[in-house]
Amino acid sequence: RWGGVRAYWREEGDQATASKPTFGRLQLNLHKLFVMINTSDELLADTQGLALEQYLLRVASEETNFVVGDSIINGTGAGQPLGVLNSACLITVNKEAAQVAATVVAQNLVNMWARLWAPCRQNAVWLINQDVESQLHTMTVGTGSAATMAYLPPGGLSAKPYATLLGRPVMPVEWCPTLGTVGDVILADLRHYVTISRGMIDAQMSIHLRFDYDESTFRFIFRVDGQPWWSAALTPYKGTNTQSCFVALQTRS
Numbered sequence: 724r725w726g727g728v729r730a731y732w733r734e735e736g737d738q739a740t741a742s743k744p745t746f747g748r749l750q751l752n753l754h755k756l757f758v759m760i761n762t763s764d765e766l767l768a769d770t771q772g773l774a775l776e777q778y779l780l781r782v783a784s785e786e787t788n789f790v791v792g793d794s795i796i797n798g799t800g801a802g803q804p805l806g807v808l809n810s811a812c813l814i815t816v817n818k819e820a821a822q823v824a825a826t827v828v829a830q831n832l833v834n835m836w837a838r839l840w841a842p843c844r845q846n847a848v849w850l851i852n853q854d855v856e857s858q859l860h861t862m863t864v865g866t867g868s869a870a871t872m873a874y875l876p877p878g879g880l881s882a883k884p885y886a887t888l889l890g891r892p893v894m895p896v897e898w899c900p901t902l903g904t905v906g907d908v909i910l911a912d913l914r915h916y917v918t919i920s921r922g923m924i925d926a927q928m929s930i931h932l933r934f935d936y937d938e939s940t941f942r943f944i945f946r947v948d949g950q951p952w953w954s955a956a957l958t959p960y961k962g963t964n965t966q967s968c969f970v971a972l973q974t975r976s
Contacts, residue, residue, distance in 0.1 A: 724960075725744060726744035726745045726746055726747070727742055727743065727744035727745055728742045728744045729742045747954060749917065749950070749952065751917070751919050751948040751949070751950065752948055753919065753920070753921055753946040753947065753948050754802055754803050754804065754946065754947060754948050755944060755945075755946050756787055756790060756791065756944070756945045756946070756947065757942070757943070757944055758783040758786055758787060758942070758943040758944075759940060759941070759942050759943075760779055760783065760940070760941045760943075761933055761936075761938045761939070761940050761941075762775065762779070762938060762939055762940075762941065763937060763938050764930075764937050764938060764939060765937070767939060776928070776941070779941050780924075780926055780943070783924065783926070783941070783943040784924055784943075787924060787943065787945045789897075791804075791945070791947055792896070792898055793806075793897075793898045794806055794949070795807065795898075795913075795916060795918075795949060796808060796850070796896075796898040796899065796906065796909070797809070797898060797900075797906075798949075800950065804918070804947065804948050804949035804950060805949070805950035805951070807909065807911060807916065807951065807969045808900075808905065808906045808909075808971065810950065810951045810953075810969065811953075811954060811955050811956075812951050812953035812954065812955055812956050812967050812968070812969060813956075813967065813969045813970070813971060814838050814956050814965060814966070814967040814969070814970045814971070815905060815970075815971050815972070815973050816831065816834045816835050816838055816970060816971070816972055816973060817834075817973050818831065818972065818973045818974075818975045819831065822975055823975070824903055824975050824976045825902050825903030825975060825976070826858060826902075826903070826975060827855055827858040827859070827862070827902070827907070827908060827972070827975075828862065829862050829863065829864050829873050831908070831972050832849075832873075832888055832889070832908070835908070835910045835970045835971075835972060836889050836910065837964070838964060838965070838966055838967065838970050839910050839912070839966065839967070839968070839970050840912075840957055840966040840967060840968055841966075843912035843914075843915070843968045844891070844912075846912045846913075846914055847891050847910055847911060847912045847968075848891055848892050848893075848894050848910075848911060848912075848913070849888055849891055849892065849893045849894065849908065849909070849910055850894055850896050850898075850899055850908075850909040850910075850911055851893060851894070851895050851896070851899055851907065851908050851909075852895070852896075852897075852899040852900060852901050852902060852906075852907045852908075853895040853897075854901050854902040854907070855895075855899075855902055855907055855908055856895060858902070859873070859874040859884075859888075859893070860874060860875060860880070860884065862874050873888075874888065874893075891910075903974065903975045903976055904974055905971050905972065905973060905974050906971050907972065908971065908972050909969065909970070909971050910969075910970040910971075911968065911969050911970075912968040912969075914968075915951055915952045915953060915968040915969070916949060916950070916951050916952070917949060917950065917951070917952055918947060918948065918949035919947065919948055919949070920945065920946060920947040920948075921946040921947075922946075923945075924943050924944065924945045925943070925944040925945070926941070926942070926943050927941075927942045927943075927944075928940070928941050928942070929942070951968070951969065953967065953968060953969075
């Protein structure tokens, strides 16, 4: 625990036993994310410049946020952040025996919850591909006449879904792979993902780059890096199944 930090019981007057923990190193290097947009000078003139510049800043910011979010889930760590799905601490839970391809069943989610490190439960979220929602709306617990809906309230499809599973929010995001693929459902405590950035988006405009085309170029740069705090899954004090702050579901194909 904590690299070897230990606590020991001692009687009054007994000598204390010192811990000599080892320390890991988490190295983050800022990576550069570019958005470059060419616009004709006629368009700039017709929109009085400022309005177009404000619009381009907004869409460039949204595109930057999208790509950074995607890297947090899918990043390779090479020239970009290391994503959850490519991290060494990710636990991938096995599908059920004879489970139908491209499905999610209640037992999958129960098994994922069991592998989430308990202190992460109060802050974890379910990140899903939107294709998974149709599975959740028809998911049941139990069989036959004892089956109950796992995701919908008593009003069924006429009522608003709970939008929670085991008390934690369900968040559809575009970054999760499609239904049936590892990462279509991710149970994550994102407090354990660390990021660094160098200020805000740097926005610049040049009339020189494409001067002979009568165009101006807008350049937006954001420098960022990130990766999970954990270097590996946790072996619990008592028990054999490893636990983690990031849990996914095995491919079902």
